[in-house]
Amino acid sequence: MEQFYREGYRPPLRARLRHRLGHDKGTGPDKARGETAAELMTFPAVTIGPHSAVVYAMRLMDEHGVKRLPVVDQDGKLEGIVSRHDLIKVFVRPDADIAQEIRADVLDRSLWVDTSHVEIAVHQGVVRLTGRMERRGEAQIAARMALRVNGVVDVIDEIQWNTDDNPGWADQ
Structure with missing residues (x-):
């Protein structure tokens, strides 16, 4: 050697x-x-598309034991490289950024219902939703959508509702 x-x-x-x-x-x-x-x-090259989910990129890296993934378009043209460091930054976001994204993208933009009485608190990636919404189903959707925001570790759903629009749903 x-x-x-x-x-x-x-x-x-x-x-x-x-x-x-x-x-x-x-x-x-x-x-x-x-x-x-x-x-x-490393051969063959392990690549990812530009619109692939962050979680998919992490799984590919883990499965193939690589630290970086070339990002290629449909024609195989290199658009950039994503590293483990890039992916980790997604999940260690400041709590204020997480709360702002949940307010803007989930509650205000995606649900199309009144969410003005819902409060968001985030501590170390754990989101606590409190307040009141009109329907039970809408409150449950809000909590599930908040869980999908990058950087969210868990959601504590304490939203109350005025109308149980589906009494057949089990509490989750």
Whole structure:
């Protein structure tokens, strides 16, 4: 393993020991000896489309053991790269940003009902919805939609309602 390294490169002691003890789990040729990008790359390339969900990107990275995914359009043209760091930022958003998105995108824009009496509190990604809405079904939809906002860890639904529009629904 220690022969012929370019420009004096010598792998760290841990890598040399793993190699000598037979603990290298890599596939293909020994990547420490790679001299070209082709010898170092992951093959086949694992890519993702620009409109794919964040969760899907995370699952792909985990499944294939890669830290970055090239983002390609339908023709295979590279549009960018998404990294694990990029994905983590989505889930460690400030609580104020999460509350603002729930208010603007879920309650005010998506439901098309009066949500002015609903209050949102967020602490470490846990959302607490309180207040009152007209119908039970609308309150349940609001809580479920809030749970889908990136960065939300859990939703505590304490919204009360005036009309039980579907008494057959089980409390969830």
